[in-house]
Every structure is written in structure tokens, then in C-alpha cells.
Amino acid sequence: MSDAAVHTSWVVLWGVLGALIGSFANVVVHRWPRGESVVWPRSRCPRCQHVLGPLELVPIVSWLVLRGRCSACGGAISARYPLVEAAMALGFAVIAWSLPVTETGASALPLLTLYAMLLMAALIDLDTYLLPDGLTIPAAFVGVAGAFLYDPRTSLPSPAEALLGAAVGAGVLVLVNRLGGLVLRRLKDTKERLWPISLDTVNAAAFVGVLGGWWAALVAGGAQALASGAARRPLRLPEPLLYALWLIALVLVGSGVGEAWGVSLVDGVAGSVVGAGAFAFLGALWWWLADWRRSDRRSPVEESGPPHDDDGEPVAMGFGDVKLAAPLGAMLGWDGFLVGLLFAVVLGAVVGVAQRLAGGSRFVPFGPFMVVGALAALLVAEPLLAWYLGLLGV
Template sequence: MVFAGVFGLLVGSFSNVLIWRLPRGESVAFPPSHCPKCDHRLSPLDLVPVVSWLGLGGRCRYCRAPIKARYPVVELLTGAGYAAIAALFPLTTFGAGTLGLMLLFTLLLVASAIDLDTYTIPDELTLPGVALGLALAWLNTRSGAAEAGGLPTLAGAVQGALLGAGLLVTIDLIGSWVLRRFRERQYPEQPTGYQQIALALLAGAWLGPWWGLAAALASAALNLASRRVVRIPELVTLGGFLVSVALGGTGFGPGLILMVQGALAAAGAAALVAGVYWWLRREPESEADAPFDPSAMGFGDVKLAAVIGVFLGWERLLVALVVAVVAGAVLGLVQLALRSENRVKFGPYLALGAVVALIWGGGLVAAYWGMLGL
């Protein structure tokens, strides 16, 4: 635990670099650490976690500019989080899974800090995070740590990632449709985007997740071949999905549970494919002035949910979502009572829910299944 805590302090120091540089598109390796105010290169004595900030009185040694208290806070939180993970998930039992959970903690903390500052969650955190989560799940499956410690196997990690992304993107799709008063999108993405995700949602309900993804890819290929957006009416895709769920509830078709699982997993797969595509094809100019349709949820939250699902599995992901919604509602009521503006996006709440699910999720899930007699 002591070693993990010290290691966490060092990782927390690097996390501060990520928090500052990723939103600005800067390299996280070069140039070396420097004061953002005077650009003076920092010496090793300036970089000792927590101690340097306290010793310098929260100011730069060279220009005396104030240094945010966030720096030692991030370092302390990371150190405490790593020590707690080492205690709850011993390396001797969980192997690489312990390191994976530490990585998840860092991803959540960095994403939350950036979201609080910029209202965005960088793809450089979430999409590689999903890939790393899958790799660690494969190692856990091979070593037997997944079965011994309750971590998701590779199949469970894939399911968690797809259902996590699928659930949040479905909320976004339907919520955005309502915000537009059921009008069609004015600015559909080319060649892949929300229209293809909605198509995957409908097709996945009837054909399963992989055929749903295939339908989305076929639609994107058609857009590429025709060099324009071939519109898919949301009245057909989203409306068809809602009708399908209603029919499944009556026992028609594959059944309600299988239809919902297939639809969400297909939508999650299509969302992740679209996320990777737009990450690789990102335009250098700012997206702030680009036209957009009203959105019920940020797409960064969709990818963050995939990260949580791939590391924790779909059951603890649901715990994280419930905690996030409750925490957001409570803070919203407090801010309403204080008549203050709510400037916290959903990402930090989702990260808080993931930490709760990481620590107590196993017990909560077991208690829930026990209540159902399962």
C-alpha cells in the first residue's frame, strides 16, 4: 500500500501534465516541465509531488506566479486512490488487473479535471483507454485473475464497453430527437455519425449487435461511395427502435431483454467506430464554430462510459450510472437552492460513479441479485 501510494503521487504529477497539455494539443513528453507563465524549465526540486508546492508556497520559484492548488490535490488523490486499490485488489491475487484499475483511476481523474476546465473529454484518453482495457482483460482471462477476483473476462470487457457506449449514446439519440421536437437532423455527419448509430440501434434489436454494426458500416460505405449523406430518417430508426422495444415487451420477436441488449451493443459498437474515425480524421481548425444539432449528452461521455464498462464490466457500469445520476441530481438541487449556475458536466459525475462502483459495486450487485433471489 505504501509503495502504491508513493507510485500514485508520481503518477499524479504526470497526470497534471496531461490535464494541462492534452486540451491544448501539446506533446506530453516535450518540452520538459516548465512554468506556464514564464516558461522557465523546472528543476527536479520543483517537481517533488506535494512537497514542492508546499515548500514554494504555491508559487513559481522563478517568476512567483501562483500555482493552482489543483496540482497537489491531483497528486494526493492519485496517491490515496492507488493505495486504496492496492488494499482492495492485492497484486498477488489480481495481477495485471490491479495495475489496470490504477490506470482506470488515473483516466477518470484526468478526464474529470479536463472536463471541468474545458467541457470536453479528449479522445486521447478514452479511445486508447478502451484498447488498454481490452488488453488487460485478455491478460486477466489468461492468468485466471478475472475469475478469482471478479474482474471482467475478455468477453465481459467487450460487452461492458459496447453496452456502456450504447446506453449513453441511446440516451443522447432519443434525448436529442426530443430536443429537436422530433425533427430530422439538419447537419448529419459524413460518412458516419449519429444516423449510422441509430441504424445500428434498430438493426441490432432484431439481428444482434454484429449485424447491427454491419448495417451501420454499410450505410457509411454508401455515403463514401456517393460522396454525400444518404439520409436515414430518424422516424424510421429511432421510431422503429421504440416500436421494436414495445413489441418485444409483448413477447414478439427475440424478446425484450435480447432486443435491448442487441440494440445497445450494436449502437455502442457503431459509436466507438465513429469515434475512432473522427479522432483519426480530426480537422486542425476549431470545431467551436461548426454547425450542430441540439445534443442531450456529450459524445465524450459516451466514450468514457465505454472505458468504465471495459474495466469494470456491465454490472458495475450500471452502478456507476445510477450513482452519477443521483449525484448530479443532488448537486443540481443544491445549486438550485443556492441560485448558482450548474457548470459541471456529466463526465465528473460519471467518474465519481465509477469510483463508487469500483469500491462497493461488487457488494451492491450481489445484494441486488440476492433481493431478486438469483
């Protein structure tokens, strides 16, 4: 077989595998938020409980052959199922085509895994306004660990760039979460009190980061967490005071005062974002593992968006979105993440306005827009295509 034929065979193979994983994804998206097993029992028709046979489980084709109806009761089956299977198949094929195994080795594997996890997370968010920690937090690890597999000739992030991207992603969103929440609460302090690692840790890192850059931010957050653990209560400043000081520090560093000790405005902003993001993710990981250790596990999902959090406080940006930003940042690097976030905001605004004009009132969560924006950034911002064409000498 010629190289082109081998490559085409790989792309088709991954596309077929993608369709099968898409079929499994439909099951996960349906059952995970209900706390049901995703591997057992076999899938049934929701209307007549008829157990689906092997032929009815063939992705896309079975839906087309049966014309979207259950073979037993004739009830309509949502077109969403074959669409998800097709989206998974298409995404897998595009990734396999862009990163041929003969040229870039295992580079495609982490991206295939991330694509499947992120698509499932986005669909669950769309259905339930919840982003499962069991998808977003492991996806961040896949994103960072996967960077070790990327071929250096691709423009995909190095492991260090992936780690930085995860911190920047979580950092940008957690700062929007804190500042937006403060505005919505009319500048009142939050009621949340957690230790050892919490939003107070994030706040400490965010404030010190402005003045001292990101090493200082990491030291400050670590010190806050250790001291809170030792004191068995959160050591904190009220959020209105802390973010007033944060703003003053930002203005001071912006006016060049920080040059006296070698911190520019860029250093300060980067320090604040990276420090806040690092502790937002570590905190998420800590509390996720703590939930796991406890036998009385609650719902395996985290609020992603709508109007109120557990304490009944209004939130501008759900904490689920903060956790989702970590794998997106790891996948794209910090610059690609910001491009994807821009796409997400624009897309979210367009869809929001269109929905208003159409008279709809359903709140659409931000998570799916973040995923779509990130995938667009991956395709557009990454000159993978140009690189691939260059390899072929086109």
C-alpha cells in the same frame, strides 16, 4: 520480510509512483487542451516564468513546504495541484492494496493505467468541457485488452465481458444522445450527414437490434456502413421517422410479438443498445483516425456537453461522453457500468441542485460525474474487498 511487509512495501511504492504520475497529470491537464507538448518544456511558474527546480517538482511535499507559494515570486499556487497528486497517489495505493501482485499477478496494471487516464480526462472535461479522443479511445482499448491480464479469481470482467461492457456503455449513452437531441430539436431531423460510418449507422443498428437482437444489429450497421461507403453518401432515414419506428418495434417486441422469431424484450433492448454502442465506438474510432491522417488537424478534443454541437444543434449528451462510456463499461462490465451511471446521475443531480441553491450558474459537465460514479461502482459493486479478506481467511 513477511508477506504482509512485502505487500505493504508494494502499496507504498505504487502510492509514490501515483504521486509522480499525478504531477505529470497536472501538466497533461494544463497543456493538452492547448495543443502543447506534454513533455517539453520544463514546468514554469505561470506568474513569473521561473523554471521549477527539482525540489519544487516533488509532488505534494513541495507545495506543503512552500506553503502554496512560488519560491521565486511568492505568487499563490493553486491547491488543486497537490490535490490531484494526492488523488492519484491514493487511487494507486487502493488499487495496489486490493490487487496484491503476489496474489493476482498483473491484474492491477490495467486498472492503474485506466485510473490515471480517466482522472486526466475528467479534469480536462471540468476545465474545458472537452474530452480528448486521445484519452478516451485508447482507454477503451486498455480496458478491453487489460481484461486479459485480470486474475480469474477476481470479480473483474473477462475479455468478452469487457467488450460487451464497452458496447453497452457507449450504446446507452449514444441512445440518450440521439433521443435527447431529437426532443431538444423539437423532433426535427439532425443536419449531420456523414459517411461511411456515422450516427445513421448507429440508428440502423439500434432499430434492427430491437427486432432481431444484437447479431442482427451488427449485420444491419455493417451493411449500412458498406452501402454508404459504396454510394459515397449516407444512406439514411430521417431521425424522427427512424425513432418512431424504433419505438413501435420496442412496443411490439415488448408485447411478445418477437417470440414468433425468438426475440424477447430483453433480447431486443440488448440488441439495440449493443448494436448502437458498437457502431458509435467504431464511428468515433474511424473519425479519430481520419482526423489523424489529415494534416490540417483541428483541436484534439471532442465536445462533451454544453449546449450546442458543431452544427449549432442542441445536444442532450455530448459525444465525448459516449466515448468516455466505452472504457468505463470495459472496466466494470455492463452491470457495473449501469451501477456507476446511476451513481453519476444521482451525484450530478445533487451537485446541480446544490450549485443552484448556492447561486452558481457554471455548467458542470457530466464526464467527471461518470468517472467518479464508475470508480465508486468499482469499489462498491466489486466485492474485491470481501474476496481479499477471504484470501486472508478473515
